[in-house]
Amino acid sequence: MNDIFKPKFFTLLKEGITKEQVISDIFAGIIVGIVALPLAIAFAVASGVSPEKGIITAIVAGFIISLLGGSRVQIGGPTGAFIIILLGIVHQYGIEGLLISTMMAGVILVLFGLLRLGTLLKYFPHPLIVGFTSGIAVVIVSTQMKDAFGLNIEKLPSEFLQKWELYFTHLSDMNLYALAITLVTMMIIIYSKHITAKIPGSFIAIIFITATVNIFNIPVTTIETFFGTISNEITFSLPHFDLNNFTMYLAPALIIALLGGIESLLSAVVADGMIGSNHRSNTELIAQGIANIATPLFGGIPATGAIARTATNVQNGGRTPIAGMVHALTLLLIMLFFIDFAKLIPMSCLAGILLVVAYNMSEWRSFVSILKGSPFDSIVLLTTFLLTVLVDLTVAIQVGVVLSSLIFMKRMSDINTNIPIEDDSDTVENYSDLSEGISVYEIGGPLFFASARQYAQTIKTVGFSSKVLIIRMRHVPFIDTTALHNLKETIKALRDTGIIVIMSGTNNTVFKDLMQHHIIAMIGEENVFKKFSAAVKYVDQLILENKV
Structure with a gap:
């Protein structure tokens, strides 16, 4: 158990945290708390629950995830990815059903961690992740049109196309004040980030817009007119659970757990790249699970690692879980003493915040890049995207994983006939003859989504102990988008520390893919060789010229 569950906070406490770092973490936590406030409110409202539930989630889950998590800097709370799932659960099962599904999802996440499945969740294909993330962004946009245009619609249908049909029939009821507030x-x-990077734009927008609306009595819907008074009390209560309904809640619980696990580990990986650290995947999943079991007991909704808030934490000097705990305490103080201001926030202002969130999470550049690449990856991307938007996220992920596996088998069966492999016959078996500081790592077989992360991690480990790393790819018949994505991040990390990366033995197909994804440009075309012997000769010349 000790090997599986090792919270970073207690490890860092044992090692010792400097006074300067504690002060830096406190300031970072306060800033992240301010950033999290409008997002927590917006995500709660968009998910079909009252605003205080979003704040409670950020407080309770945010504190637990930082205290018990496997990342130094992860910030937990409600996120945009959950909106479409939670909205569907609330419509179908009510608030009570949402709380029960969240607690069940927490249990599933704890089991994922105990069964050491933390690494497996990282193996979802990159096109699948981009597909459902972009799909979620589009669905978020579709849920916010009512408030963005100030349309007088009592209840929105859950289906994507029916929503838009309803919007077009009500366009004549548009409130121009609401539209103006959304755009402003x-x-x-x-644009506020060009003036100040310290104060988040969403916070500035809420203060300015809310004050303007109330001073000039602008006729738009506010949180108070929509939800009534917002409570500043955090109360403990057990949701009523009927065992006969267990199977009914299992499907939504599983999708909350899967999405929460994937997003939290993605956020942790991004944070690792920013601070040069390594998170503990299984510990992170267990902490996420405990947070999602505890939060509904106080009326909260599902929580996971939030990439934008985690990045804000790092950018403001946060380096230990203290920052995440301070962020939760900051939100608690705001809820206790300033909640009356929150009820005055216009719904169209929250819609504007969520539209920016949707744009930021859409990954449209990655979407376009994948479409320009392999047609196989494009099929996975578009299928997952369309199923997320038009059907259901659960179906999208299931079909995406199965489709990725089938396509991989198809590509493997085509290797002998369709992919000419350049055999690098000039093989040096005894790498000990190479000059000191030169390491060689050979990849055997296709580089695809299931093996990509393991290869990338091993390349990074070997590379960091070298001055020059030669990556041999003579036996790589093809490389998919997930592998290209991971390989690019790995090579960037190595080059950022001054390590020279050389490639040898790539076939024409792989070379073309590497070129298209700008990996050849990153390495330098002069550092790519058909023959391993030519690569070794080149490195020896660099050593003679004292360039290594």
């Missing part, structure tokens, strides 16, 4: 909110968020 978006402009403030986008």
